[in-house]
Amino acid sequence: MEITRRAPGPHDVQIEIAYCGICHSDLHQARAEWAGTQWPCVPGHEIVGRVSAVGAHVAGFRAGDLVGVGCIVDSCRHCEDCGDGLENYCDGMVGTYNFPTPDAPGHTLGGYSQRIVVHERYVLRIRHPEEQLAAVAPLLCAxxxxxxxxxxxxxxxxxxxxxxxxxxxxxxxxxxxxxxxxxxxxxxxxxxxxxxxxxxxxxxxxxxxxxxxxxxxxxxxxxxxxxxxxxxxxxxxxxxxxxxxxxxxxxxxxxxxxxxxxxxxxxxxxxxxxSMIGGIPETQEMLDFCAEHGIVSDIETIRAEQINGAYERMLKGDVKYRFVIDTASLAF
Structure with missing residues (x-):
């Protein structure tokens, strides 16, 4: 299906998604096994790709940068948790999919897609070699x-x-x-x-x-x-x-x-x-640590049309150890 992303605002980063990891929580949400699934549901919160556009006031990123987006795309930004860089514990945390947003259709849509627009605060820099990009994606959650x-x-x-x-x-x-x-x-x-x-x-x-x-x-x-x-x-x-x-x-x-x-x-x-995921500063710290130590996830890359089979295999534990969608396969 076609979805609409907002045009980049002054502090937004537009990302062309290259790969998106598959988390077990994606399956629960897509099958409405957890309460609160919003439709249409576009899962995916292990996102890596390249910046394609930035807002006028974005200073830390530019077109062409390798970046990632994890489980968080917004938070209240003023509570104690946000002040401590622990946006993951903010009561106003906005998840990458299935959370309320002013954007159409009224809830966030995740990384099983070709593009995403995210406020610069929640965008992460990737320092791994580009050839490892698919295997970096699961670091954003796992x-x-x-x-x-x-x-x-x-x-x-x-x-x-x-x-x-x-x-x-x-x-x-x-x-x-x-x-x-x-x-x-x-x-x-x-x-x-x-x-x-x-x-x-x-x-x-x-x-x-x-x-x-x-x-x-x-x-x-x-x-x-x-x-x-x-x-x-x-x-x-x-x-x-x-x-x-x-x-x-x-x-x-x-x-x-x-x-x-x-x-x-x-x-x-x-x-x-x-413990639940991590805040944005700690997630960046983790990415840098993993780049320094040559750590990536063990993955199996799939095309978009293989997602249902991947879900069934994931339920059986038949993957070592994370599926990652090559989002180039989403092109029609």
């Missing part, structure tokens, strides 16, 4: 979703970090935690993913269905980043935390996890926390 808690809870040398789940989010968490210098242990339910996790940078791999393997790591983790987006027993992982250790949930299940056992937490002053 990358920042894992980088933010790793940075906030100070993953690095001398810290033992667990990453639960080896998928679109988890594989980025392993790469980034490894680059930060942490001792990284990946958790998977699949024996077949041991070699994959090691190749991504994990120092060790635990099959979480194996009670002996789990017990061998009791009270050993400073931080666990849990990327699993399905309800599961959190106690199995909180018992692996050291005193004062934290498990951060970044996966968003459709129904709640079973309630954790309180004594598992209070006897070692352990914490269960949450």
């Amino acid at each position: 990358g920042i979703t894992t980088y933010s808690p790793l940075k906030h809870w100070k993953a690095g040398p001398g810290k033992t970090v667990g990453v639960v789940g080896i998928g679109g989010l988890g594989h980025m968490g392993i790469k980034i935690a490894h680059a930060m210098g942490a001792h990284v242990i990946a958790f998977t339910t699949s024996e077949s993913k041991r070699a994959d996790a090691k190749a991504l940078g994990a120092d060790d791999v635990v099959v979480s269905r194996n009670p002996d393997e789990m017990a061998a790591h009791a009270k050993s983790f400073d931080l666990i980043v849990n990327t699993v987006a399905a309800p599961h027993d959190l106690d199995a992982f909180t018992t692996l935390l050291k005193r004062d250790g934290t498990m951060v949930l970044v996966g968003a299940p459709a129904s709640p996890h079973p309630s954790p056992e309180v004594f598992t937490l209070i006897t070692k002053r352990r914490s269960i926390a949450g």
Whole structure:
């Protein structure tokens, strides 16, 4: 279908989209599995491309620049969260698609498209080589979703970090935690993913269905980043935390996890926390960090007409580890 983008205003950047990653949340929204889907729905918040026009007062970007747009295209800009560069926690945050906007049709339309217009504040500079551009796209969601808690809870040398789940989010968490210098242990339910996790940078791999393997790591983790987006027993992982250790949930299940056992937490002053993407300054920091360390996502590029098949494969976990749409295939 044809959609209309606004003409660039004084502070707007117009971007010709080259690639857009596919996030699991896209599938939930497109299928109205989460409340509030607006129609027509154009998903996509892992956007990379080139600047094609800028508004008269834009100073930081010019035509031809490689740029990205993540999950945020606006916020209130005056609350404490926005002032701290944490627009992701602003009550007035506007997501890249399916959020209210003055633009037609009244809600934002995302990156499964050829072009987008975004205020300069929410545009990100890409410093990776151009040939890596498709694999950079998932950093705009999967990358920042894992980088933010790793940075906030100070993953690095001398810290033992667990990453639960080896998928679109988890594989980025392993790469980034490894680059930060942490001792990284990946958790998977699949024996077949041991070699994959090691190749991504994990120092060790635990099959979480194996009670002996789990017990061998009791009270050993400073931080666990849990990327699993399905309800599961959190106690199995909180018992692996050291005193004062934290498990951060970044996966968003459709129904709640079973309630954790309180004594598992209070006897070692352990914490269960949450984290949601990252603000614009931190997202730029993440992109720069990944460029410096040569980190990109492991991807499979698809054409636009393959999207339904990609959704079905994603539900089965049949991708290593992120689908990315080549938006040139949208040309009719």
